[in-house]
Amino acid sequence: MSNCAIVGINWGDEGKGRMVDLLTEKYDVVVRFQGGGNAGHTVINERGKFALHLLPSGIFRNGVVNLLGNGVAIDPENLWNEMEEVMSQGVSLTPENLKISDRASLLLPWHRDMDELEEMRLADKKYGSTKQGIAPFYSDKYQKKTVLAGELFYPEELRQHLYDIMEWKNLTLTKVYGAKPYTKEMLEEWLNTYCEKIKPYICDTGAFLKEQQENGKNILFEAQLGSLRDLDYGIYPYTTSSNTTAAYAPIGSGLPSAKINDVVGVVKAYSTCVGEGPFVCEMFGEEAEELRKNGFEYGAKTGRPRRVGPIDIVATKYGVEVQAATAIALTKLDVLSYMDKIPVCTKYLVDGKETDRFPFPVALKNAQPVVEYFDGWKCDITSARKWEDLPKQAQDYVLFVEKQIGCPIKYVSVGPERESIVIR
Numbered sequence: 001m002s003n004c005a006i007v008g009i010n011w012g013d014e015g016k017g018r019m020v021d022l023l024t025e026k027y028d029v030v031v032r033f034q035g036g037g038n039a040g041h042t043v044i045n046e047r048g049k050f051a052l053h054l055l056p057s058g059i060f061r062n063g064v065v066n067l068l069g070n071g072v073a074i075d076p077e078n079l080w081n082e083m084e085e086v087m088s089q090g091v092s093l094t095p096e097n098l099k100i101s102d103r104a105s106l107l108l109p110w111h112r113d114m115d116e117l118e119e120m121r122l123a124d125k126k127y128g129s130t131k132q133g134i135a136p137f138y139s140d141k142y143q144k145k146t147v148l149a150g151e152l153f154y155p156e157e158l159r160q161h162l163y164d165i166m167e168w169k170n171l172t173l174t175k176v177y178g179a180k181p182y183t184k185e186m187l188e189e190w191l192n193t194y195c196e197k198i199k200p201y202i203c204d205t206g207a208f209l210k211e212q213q214e215n216g217k218n219i220l221f222e223a224q225l226g227s228l229r230d231l232d233y234g235i236y237p238y239t240t241s242s243n244t245t246a247a248y249a250p251i252g253s254g255l256p257s258a259k260i261n262d263v264v265g266v267v268k269a270y271s272t273c274v275g276e277g278p279f280v281c282e283m284f285g286e287e288a289e290e291l292r293k294n295g296f297e298y299g300a301k302t303g304r305p306r307r308v309g310p311i312d313i314v315a316t317k318y319g320v321e322v323q324a325a326t327a328i329a330l331t332k333l334d335v336l337s338y339m340d341k342i343p344v345c346t347k348y349l350v351d352g353k354e355t356d357r358f359p360f361p362v363a364l365k366n367a368q369p370v371v372e373y374f375d376g377w378k379c380d381i382t383s384a385r386k387w388e389d390l391p392k393q394a395q396d397y398v399l400f401v402e403k404q405i406g407c408p409i410k411y412v413s414v415g416p417e418r419e420s421i422v423i424r
């Protein structure tokens with residue numbers, strides 16, 4: 001038995017979905033343990049191209065059981081829409097291959113409104129939320145003002161619980177934001193249209209995982225976003241509202257006794273960041289536009305252009321530490337093939353001093369990138385399948401990054417397809 005977590009090392013969008021899709025071959029169960037539908041994993045395989053938001057990336061493999069753990073924000077509406085879309089592309093989703101934790105809290109209809117209303121109130125001080133209701137959801141979860149998925153099996157108690165929360169939430173909606181209140185009829189519609197659809201998939205996933213563990217099955221924990229978006233270790237307040245780190249996987253999955261043997265940290269060969277907040281290595285102007293275009297860096301959920309920059313060694317080294325990564329997957333190396341010289345942000349300059357330590361979030365605004373350049377390879381590397389197939393300049397780049405971040409780069413991806421990978 002061997003457990004593995006696949007996590008993001010940077011700001012998210014590193015290509016975790018494609019790594020889970022690739023590595024699920026060796027695993028029996030794939031579990032999402034945090035976050036919600038606010039980010040997207042793009043997976044391209046023999047079945048087509050899929051943008052997953054809430055569903056685990058193991059749903060394409062026959063025999064793999066996919067779980068949404070108790071740490072996930074279950075949005076019945078978004079989840080059901082996503083399930084319908086994936087099923088319409090020929091993927092079978094049944095209570096046998098998809099299980100939702102009865103202890104996961106439900107993202108309620110007003111959470112998305114609250115997200116939108118608060119971003120509007122903040123105006124130019126907004127966080128850059130994806131407006132999927134994730135921050136209001138997690139704050140309500142910790143205030144104990146949401147309901148557990150398993151409560152759907154107790155309709156009477158559920159309704160009373162929901163009405164009590166609605167009464168409380170309507171105070172904020174109407175008195176603070178001047179918005180319309182929710183009604184029992186609206187909740188009823190939500191329950192019937194979406195919650196009833198996902199109900200057959202809800203079960204005691206903790207018991208299921210324990211049984212899998214006892215039977216020596218291999219479990220893969222799939223994270224959303226990356227280290228720098230972790231609520232406790234990231235660039236607060238420009239973080240997400242959950243823990244994106246591997247250490248949270250046992251808690252958020254429903255198997256607190258799980259030991260994680262391998263942590264595969266996913267790093268992009270350059271940097272991208274969606275939304276607001278400090279991004280020290282950011283490139284601007286034409287240089288940025290060219291990288292964005294070559295990497296097709298537009299958000300999977302929102303279509304927003306991503307901010308781009310060279311690989312950031314300072315942030316990546318910090319991300320590796322936070323995740324306790326045991327191996328790295330360096331993705332999208334092929335995107336850099338057009339560059340004559342490859343920029344690398346090797347250090348930060350903070351208050352006139354060079355440092356390789358990732359600063360405290362507030363101090364990031366005073367940091368400047370120190371950029372060094374490496375020779376480009378200027379040729380198509382998308383057909384490389386072995387280390388020897390990569391040009392020397394590409395090998396040198398990978399080896400330099402590996403040395404700087406102090407963690408072995410085991411996988412190098414050179415295209416979005418499942419097989420476009422070099423395994424060292």
Ligand code: GDP
Pocket residue numbers: 008012013014015016017018039040041042043044225300331332333334335413414415416417420
């Ligand atoms: P995730 O949220 O970490 O799974 O990342 P995203 O799915 O948001 O972003 C990764 C994007 O890069 C997806 O569109 C992938 O299809 C694509 N991708 C992944 N690996 C590679 C690669 O090696 N080369 C190229 N060109 N694209 C890749």
